[in-house]
Amino acid sequence: MTEAPETDQTAFSDLGLDPRVMGTIEKMGYETPSPIQAETIPHLIAGRDVVGLAQTGTGKTAAFALPALTHMAADYDAGSLGSVPNTLVLAPTRELAIQVAEAFASYAAQLEGISVLPIYGGAPYGPQLAGLRRGANVIVGTPGRVIDHMSKGSLDLSEVKHLILDEADEMLRMGFAEEVDKILAQTPDTKQVALFSATMPRAIRRISEDYLNEPVEVAVKAKTTTGTNIKQRFVFIKHHAKPEALVRILETEPHDAAIVFVRTRSATEEVANKLIARGFRAQAINGDIPQNLREKTVESLKDGRIDVLVATDVAARGLDVERISHVFNYDIPLDTESYVHRIGRTGRAGRSGEAVLFVTPREKRLLRAIEKATRQPVEQMNLPTVADVNASRLERFSERITQTLSSEDLEEYSDLVTSYVAEHNIPAEDVAAALVAMVHEGRPLLLDEQGEDELARAAAQSFDREDRGGARDRGARDGGPRDRGPRQKGAAPVAGAGNAIYKIAVGRRDGVAPGHIVGAIANEAGLSAREIGSIEIRPTHSLVELPESLTKDQWGALAKTRIGGELIRLERDAGPHGTSGPGRKNSDGGYRGGKKRDGFKDDRFAKKTGKKPRWRDR
Template sequence: MPSNYDDVEPTTEAPSPEATSTETEEPEVRFADLGIDARVLAALSDVGYEKPSPIQAATIPALLEGRDVVGLAQTGTGKTAAFAVPALSRMADLPPSKATQILVLAPTRELALQVAEAFSSYAAHLENFTVLPVYGGSAYGPQLNGLRRGAQVVVGTPGRVIDHINKGSLDLSELQYLVLDEADEMLRMGFAEDVEQILSGTPDDKQVALFSATMPSQIRRISKKYLNDPAEITVKSKTTTGANTRQRYLQVMGPHKLDALTRILEVEEYGGVLTFVRTKVATEDLADKLRSRGHRAAAINGDIPQQQRERTIEALRDGKIDILVATDVAARGLDVERISLVVNYDIPHDTESYVHRIGRTGRAGRTGDAILFMTPREKYLLRAIEKATRQPVEQMHLPSADKVNELRQGKFAERITETLSSEDVAQFRDLISNYEDEHDVPAAEIAAALAFMAQGGEPLFVKELPKVPEHQKKDRSKDGFGSRGPTRTLTEGNATYRIAVGRRQRVMPGSIVGAIANEGGLTSGQIGGIDIRSDHTL
């Protein structure tokens, strides 16, 4: 079986004075040696995990013993399993309950969904165990219904968790286990007050695990205030990517990903293409859409039988298909020499997955390309990838509509020339001639109608896609409200808004940033300057 994030190397950074330091070494143990509940261990085996990463080998025993933990680790070192596996193992021994026993706070909805999915995988063999993600920008109804039915694990963003606490829909009185995931990112996004409010309202005897890539003074203070004699575990990744693989990223909004991918495939020449998405359903959906656009594509995922998977991979190897759409698990161990391009259609939430994905190309001395699709909200994941791999990922720009249309026009003409030279069109020539005489329609008009029919109603030429909004630049210009103005200029489509709270309500900039980012689906970088007045804020 493959190891789980087994290329992570420990560091020996100096621990804080208030934490007990545990220096990790490359573990020789397996998950089966760590005292994990048998049902959770079976779930780990199902997803192919056998050998723990350094942070897992050091963290899991400490958490199983009931200790609080501070984990200093970059995204991609396997920290989700490091806190999820011991949490589920401890909960498995408790009497059945519908109460929320595990709460995980994450900075973004994407990470919350990722963590919730991981918990669900590891809890697959636990009976009557529910995992519920809660986050802003999504309807309250399904979340409220889920909480009413009972969810032993709640994974959420701080703002939405506070909302549910205030509504009375989330009761943390029986909480056993609290995780702060990517704590530094939560603070950077302005969630510090929300995090402390949640921490202060939970039972004193809960177990706490705090994970952060860095340890600024504010997190150090939270650790000292809310954690009890924590073990501090530090690891760093030595992840590297192939020198033969060119890495690029493209900023593209979700609704335009399919158009972006098809344009890239039209303009740039590749052999086999491996495209990664996050879910099983997405593999089938994207493969269907690519086929409808004339590409030879197929999907592989965990639900596809092994024989069919092998036939599909063989078809890619033989050139019968050109594009394989896969999930991470389904592509594990895949090695096809034809693959010259890997597309991260959905950005991975950990750097190890990214490295494993693009490792499917540029192998054995061959050159390869890797393209990463991302939105501005996912910029922090790109930063984590570059930091962990110690390699820059260059920005690429989408091929222009003019370039795509020029190529399409050329290919259209080539198809006509090829058909005229290789096929007997006499029968059709007579039909066109008869139609021309009977209906008094020029041959050029008839050819245009036939070309339209051949396109199946799809336009031959494309239009430019909307541009991704650029981050706002700092500027202290005046605005329409006569205030000092936002610290960044207003880009097209943005505006200044008035919020009816101010200094009298003791509102802080971080709270406003956190609320807007959480509920509005924005990043902190997309929010301009905040001018707090006595009774309102601009």
């Protein structure tokens, strides 16, 4: 096993990537590959199988995506790419699948004829089936949904050339070992395989031995740290509300100068223009700006003519301005090294600094990766309210009046006001109010309370630390689904407050383990670890504690959920004296009791056919 070197000497241009891929990552601000990228990309481009031991946030998505796209670009030029799946990426959660698919699409921006399709649980089949019929070169999916499409005949993996297992240890911990084996078995033996995992348990070693051909093993150890004089906070916010959240923080927190980091060049202009429209002295800086203008912009930041700089990573590289008190990660970085470099722009020369990170619902795992890599917690902050903003505006307005009164010769202006008051018989305070309105050019001095509720909905006020990793954290936290204490053998579990007990039609005879249930329900229904309670696996079925009020969409998603190829047929448990089995549909899309299971008929059916008994109507 080789350990990826921690050096900045290698450049992306040295790795043998396709020129069109290079052009895209240069526009995105990529310059120096991370250790995992520098070590794995040459091996993958050379066609070798790779096992990468790396934590989330080390840049591994680009490590496997860029070489795969380089190979696909060559196939496209040769006319051999077609519209069938060429690359398959398996990810443990739908959030990760979405992120990886978005990254692939971004990296492929300059490549013609290459399409990317995410397929994951908890989403309708229709759009995914339509996408598969149109043809997709890159499929990024969760194991359960990939198996479903394979069983439907809508996903053909017979021509896959590149297969990537992302966060393989998480997939196995969530109970997807059987699905991963089935998927790998349906792909060509000649495929190239890249396996990325944070750890190397025995199950991962087995997959490597069974399915990879003399793989190169690369290990990356996260050694990133952040300054202790930098206070790190995060805001949990939906993407569309970021501009308003940024403005409110800038308006209410005392700051000298600030850098706002975004991912793309176009975003620098967009965010800077929004800040300028709100009265801030802001300027964009990106790779399109000539060096001489960049230097002038930095000088303006140093001498106070600019207070907010909106920048990409590359544009801000080497920037050293002592007056920077705040760094905003408006777009969360995809690797922890970039995060550390970004927030290092504040807290210079022994000063204290503030680092604020905007996290969207899809990006919880990236926040968790940053905390894990830097070994420092990032504190959640509440967004300033309308009352906070208005109080700050009134205070600044009062300070401006006081400063003007003490520093300016106002005799001429005072005479004008006195003359106007005498001529028009209007109170002096009304004239002063009119002058304030003139200064603000029709813009209101204070915010309207109506915007409060909308921003509150876009920001989560209770973002539990234990929930940052989603359902995947359950095994690490307590070894599996929690139990609410001992109970008599055969007694039904008791649900906690706000929860209910549900029955699913798979049990011990189906080889079901708690991890299978947690993984399937969490992915399909979008539930977090804290929302899945006790699990009791019985011979023919299982009992699961879930929220009492599942939404219509969650009922619909779980109605189609399979574990080991079997529908789980979710229904509310009626207890030992009630009826069981799949009942009639409720108005919310779920099922209620009303059908019985005929044990004698099931046993006779099993002996006659050799098949497992199934739920059926009497």
